[in-house]
Amino acid sequence: MTEERIETAKPTRMELLGIRRRLSLAEKGHKLLEDKRDALVEKFFESIKRRDELKKEIDELFGRAFEALTEAQMVIGVEKVKAAAGLIEGVSELSMYTENIMGVRVPKITFEKLELKAKPLYSLSDTCAKLDDAFMFFSKLLPKLLELAEIDGAVQSLAGEIEKTKRRVNVLENVLIPKLKATRKYIEMQLEEREREDFFRRKRIKAIMERREYGYRG
Amino acid sequence: MKIAAICDEDTAVGLKLAGVHEVYVPEDNIRELFNEVTMRDDVGVLFVTENIADYISREIKEYLLQQKDFPIVVEIPGKEKGKPEHMDHISLLIKRAVGVDIERKAL
Numbered sequence: 001m002t003e004e005r006i007e008t009a010k011p012t013r014m015e016l017l018g019i020r021r022r023l024s025l026a027e028k029g030h031k032l033l034e035d036k037r038d039a040l041v042e043k044f045f046e047s048i049k050r051r052d053e054l055k056k057e058i059d060e061l062f063g064r065a066f067e068a069l070t071e072a073q074m075v076i077g078v079e080k081v082k083a084a085a086g087l088i089e090g091v092s093e094l095s096m097y098t099e100n101i102m103g104v105r106v107p108k109i110t111f112e113k114l115e116l117k118a119k120p121l122y123s124l125s126d127t128c129a130k131l132d133d134a135f136m137f138f139s140k141l142l143p144k145l146l147e148l149a150e151i152d153g154a155v156q157s158l159a160g161e162i163e164k165t166k167r168r169v170n171v172l173e174n175v176l177i178p179k180l181k182a183t184r185k186y187i188e189m190q191l192e193e194r195e196r197e198d199f200f201r202r203k204r205i206k207a208i209m210e211r212r213e214y215g216y217r218g
Numbered sequence: 219m220k221i222a223a224i225c226d227e228d229t230a231v232g233l234k235l236a237g238v239h240e241v242y243v244p245e246d247n248i249r250e251l252f253n254e255v256t257m258r259d260d261v262g263v264l265f266v267t268e269n270i271a272d273y274i275s276r277e278i279k280e281y282l283l284q285q286k287d288f289p290i291v292v293e294i295p296g297k298e299k300g301k302p303e304h305m306d307h308i309s310l311l312i313k314r315a316v317g318v319d320i321e322r323k324a325l
Contacts, residue, residue, distance in 0.1 A: 062295050065232055066232065069232050088236075096262045138232050138236035142221075142236040145263075148292055149265075152291075152308050156282060159312060163314075
């Protein structure tokens with residue numbers, strides 16, 4: 001890889017000091033971002049694990065709920081089940097807010113009184129026990145689904161933030177820091193070269209002067 | 219905020235029983251429906267069944283790219299069991315962020 005340096009940097013001592021400062025800042029930032037990335041990834045894996053568990057539970061519960069629902073439909077008819085379902089009062093409204101964890105917006109859902117409000121409102125004489133079962137299963141399902149929603153939201157914003165942080169770490173690691181290092185090296189070498197030239201020039205001048213002095217005398 | 223769902227008819231009955239506020243059964247206007255619901259700001263969570271999600275996967279991807287906080291779009295298994303190789307969008311996102319498909323490895 002050819003090392004690129006910052007073209008606008010002039011080989012002066014002032015510039016060298018500036019570059020050194022920038023380099024130490026970039027390295028500090030790089031370390032911080034790396035730590036942030038690691039922390040985010042850790043949290044990410046935690047969320048994914050919980051999500052996998054939840055998904056399995058939901059799949060199973062869904063299967064059982066649909067079994068009960070189908071049975072209810074067989075006993076009292078599709079239309080009646082539909083009508084009964086229409087009578088269910090919705091759960092209380094959710095209150096949602098976002099929490100800020102390390103610059104990541106994580107949604108939180110609070111669903112108090114979820115169970116209380118979801119009471120069967122259909123008539124008992126018109127329906128069957130299977131419908132009650134289905135109702136129970138689906139009511140149990142809803143909190144789990146909401147939890148899944150919460151985790152999905154968190155995973156989504158975490159993934160975005162991880163990608164962003166990764167990109168920043170990579171830019172620092174592969175572009176900015178090598179560039180600064182190359183520039184520092186370039187300036188240092190230029191300065192040394194100039195010093196050597198200067199040193200040589202002074203020697204020459206001294207020699208010439210000495211020769212002249214002796215020449216006049218001699 | 220409200221809970222909404224876009225799903226097939228049987229799932230709709232089930233979700234109604236669970237107390238979901240608004241359940242839509244799309245006919246052939248899935249895309250418009252999805253866009254309309256995601257534009258609203260009184261909907262907190264939107265459930266979409268896998269079959270429908272497959273059908274409008276492009277819209278869902280675009281929606282996820284907007285990085286909006288609400289509503290959260292969640293894919294749920296519908297009444298018809300989805301294909302086993304079905305990947306929901308969050309799993310795809312996970313795969314892209316981490317680089318490997320850890321979900322499968324963990325199983």
